Amino acid sequence: MNYTYLTVPQGEKISMGSDGKLRVPANPIIPFIEGDGTGPDIWRAAKRVLDAAVARAYGGARKISWMEVFAGEKSFNMFRESMGDRAWLPDETVDAYREFLVGIKGPLTTPIGGGIRSLNVALRQLLDLYVCLRPVRYFQGVPSPVKKPQDVDMVIFRENTEDIYAGIEWMQGTTECEKLKRFLLEEMKVTNIRFPGSVSLGVKPISKEGSQRLVRAAIDYALEQGRRSVTLVHKGNIMKYTEGAFKEWGYQVATEQFRDRVVTERESWIIANQDKNPTMAPEENARLIEPGYDLMTPNQRQRIVDEVQAALGLMATHGNGQWKKLLLIKDSIADIALQQVLTRAKEFDVIATMNLEGDFLSDALAAQVGGIGIAPGANINYLTGHAIFEATHGTAPKYANQDKVNPGSVILSGVMMLEYLGWREAADLVIAAIDRTISQKKVTYDFERLMEGATLVSCSGFADALIGNM
Numbered sequence: 001m002n003y004t005y006l007t008v009p010q011g012e013k014i015s016m017g018s019d020g021k022l023r024v025p026a027n028p029i030i031p032f033i034e035g036d037g038t039g040p041d042i043w044r045a046a047k048r049v050l051d052a053a054v055a056r057a058y059g060g061a062r063k064i065s066w067m068e069v070f071a072g073e074k075s076f077n078m079f080r081e082s083m084g085d086r087a088w089l090p091d092e093t094v095d096a097y098r099e100f101l102v103g104i105k106g107p108l109t110t111p112i113g114g115g116i117r118s119l120n121v122a123l124r125q126l127l128d129l130y131v132c133l134r135p136v137r138y139f140q141g142v143p144s145p146v147k148k149p150q151d152v153d154m155v156i157f158r159e160n161t162e163d164i165y166a167g168i169e170w171m172q173g174t175t176e177c178e179k180l181k182r183f184l185l186e187e188m189k190v191t192n193i194r195f196p197g198s199v200s201l202g203v204k205p206i207s208k209e210g211s212q213r214l215v216r217a218a219i220d221y222a223l224e225q226g227r228r229s230v231t232l233v234h235k236g237n238i239m240k241y242t243e244g245a246f247k248e249w250g251y252q253v254a255t256e257q258f259r260d261r262v263v264t265e266r267e268s269w270i271i272a273n274q275d276k277n278p279t280m281a282p283e284e285n286a287r288l289i290e291p292g293y294d295l296m297t298p299n300q301r302q303r304i305v306d307e308v309q310a311a312l313g314l315m316a317t318h319g320n321g322q323w324k325k326l327l328l329i330k331d332s333i334a335d336i337a338l339q340q341v342l343t344r345a346k347e348f349d350v351i352a353t354m355n356l357e358g359d360f361l362s363d364a365l366a367a368q369v370g371g372i373g374i375a376p377g378a379n380i381n382y383l384t385g386h387a388i389f390e391a392t393h394g395t396a397p398k399y400a401n402q403d404k405v406n407p408g409s410v411i412l413s414g415v416m417m418l419e420y421l422g423w424r425e426a427a428d429l430v431i432a433a434i435d436r437t438i439s440q441k442k443v444t445y446d447f448e449r450l451m452e453g454a455t456l457v458s459c460s461g462f463a464d465a466l467i468g469n470m
């Protein structure tokens with residue numbers, strides 16, 4: 001592809017093989033966006049660390065060819081005259097991520113209320129990067145507000161293209177909002193819009209395809225990585241046909257596509273009861289798994305008995321304790337999940353959830369292991385191979401250009417990228433250097449303010465320390 005505004009460096013393209021595996025040359029071209037606010041500081045630091053790790057690991061036999069692409073404030077300032085509002089996210093930037101398959105980015109500002117819609121979300125949607133993958137693990141020595149941060153070892157699979165996060169909404173008083181409101185009130189006979197005279201409206205799209213490809217990716221990952229469980233987090237008691245459907249569709253994927261390798265939590269109870277007492281009648285088993293069983297109508301009771309009988313059909317493959325070795329699929333309502341990831345961290349492993357809840361969970365869980373300064377992430381389409389790696393946090397604008405903030409999140413996002421490329425040796429070097437540097441208590445302001453006897457280093461100073469420790 002010919003670019004007008006971008007310069008393609010020497011190097012080769014990463015591609016997707018017909019076997020569904022990435023083909024990674026020794027000098028891949030990797031597009032990057034510097035980012036707004038603190039983006040330039042953390043990106044500069046991260047690039048140095050990643051380059052040093054690759055050089056150290058492969059002695060020059062492999063090298064990343066970085067290609068700068070533009071979005072956000074820098075891009076708008078550079079291209080507004082020729083592109084107008086398109087300068088916020090030029091087409092060529094999206095084209096480059098599409099062509100070169102794997103990229104990385106710094107954070108981009110999204111104004112609140114009016115103004116442009118999120119460029120971060122736009123990139124995910126335009127490239128259909130349907131998984132937002134955010135692993136949350138503890139590094140020994142990092143200050144944390146909880147007693148046992150080492151119990152947190154979770155991986156969030158957040159649906160990345162749907163939900164109210166997609167931004168389908170209309171401002172109160174606009175023609176569009178009035179039109180939708182009239183449709184809801186007059187044609188759909190909606191009666192529970194509390195203040196129809198002054199309401200703004202938004203739409204929450206949650207589809208079967210979107211939910212199932214996300215849950216499938218989470219289960220694939222959990223099986224590959226030998227994880228113990230996948231928890232579907234939802235608010236399906238209240239939003240029955242969106243979040244409730246997400247849960248149902250998730251269980252459907254698990255039980256229809258991974259039958260021999262998974263057990264649902266309720267199946268595990270039924271099978272464990274039967275393992276304990278092989279002559280137990282289905283009604284008795286139903287009574288044990290459903291506390292309100294005796295108060296139910298006959299039809300409701302029959303449904304539970306049917307569920308028990310279906311699970312008993314798995315005894316040959318799952319009975320006799322075999323289920324304990326399988327991947328456990330369970331679900332949790334979002335409000336209690338937010339409490340229990342804190343109070344019972346060990347019970348959570350892989351988490352699959354929708355866009356908004358995944359957003360909230362990512363920042364909350366990051367806090368448990370020391371904060372947003374070391375919270376990495378990736379946006380991935382596992383089918384096409386397209387991926388853009390980025391930190392969980394935003395632009396932290398009050399610290400812009402102070403060489404101050406923790407570059408850990410974008411460095412660890414880079415580590416995820418190296419792992420995605422199969423450059424494990426370089427990834428491991430960075431992780432080992434982070435472990436060593438934190439154990440030496442050389443840390444940026446966010447950790448230093450909570451640590452006894454720490455040495456405060458700048459953003460670039462932390463990168464120097466990591467490189468020195470490789």
Ligand SMILES: NC(=O)C1=CN([C@@H]2O[C@H](COP(=O)(O)OP(=O)(O)OC[C@H]3O[C@@H](n4cnc5c(N)ncnc54)[C@H](OP(=O)(O)O)[C@@H]3O)[C@@H](O)[C@H]2O)C=CC1
Pocket residue numbers: 038042106107108109110111120372373390391392393394395396397405406407408409446
């Ligand atoms: N993917 C993306 O590009 C994202 C973009 N954003 C956008 O970023 C902008 C700012 O968002 P905001 O809500 O303030 O959230 P931010 O994540 O940018 O910052 C909130 C606070 O988190 C801490 N923090 C953030 N980054 C770091 C870091 N690298 N090292 C140490 N501490 C850090 C700081 O805490 P303290 O004050 O305690 O030092 C900071 O004030 C918004 O426009 C938002 O839309 C937000 C999230 C993701």
Ligand SMILES: O=C(O)CCC(=O)C(=O)O
Pocket residue numbers: 108109110118119120121359362392394
């Ligand atoms: O796009 C934004 O500005 C915010 C995105 C965000 O918070 C996230 O994806 O975690």
Ligand SMILES: [Mg+2]
Pocket residue numbers: 359360362363392
């Ligand atoms: Mg967020």
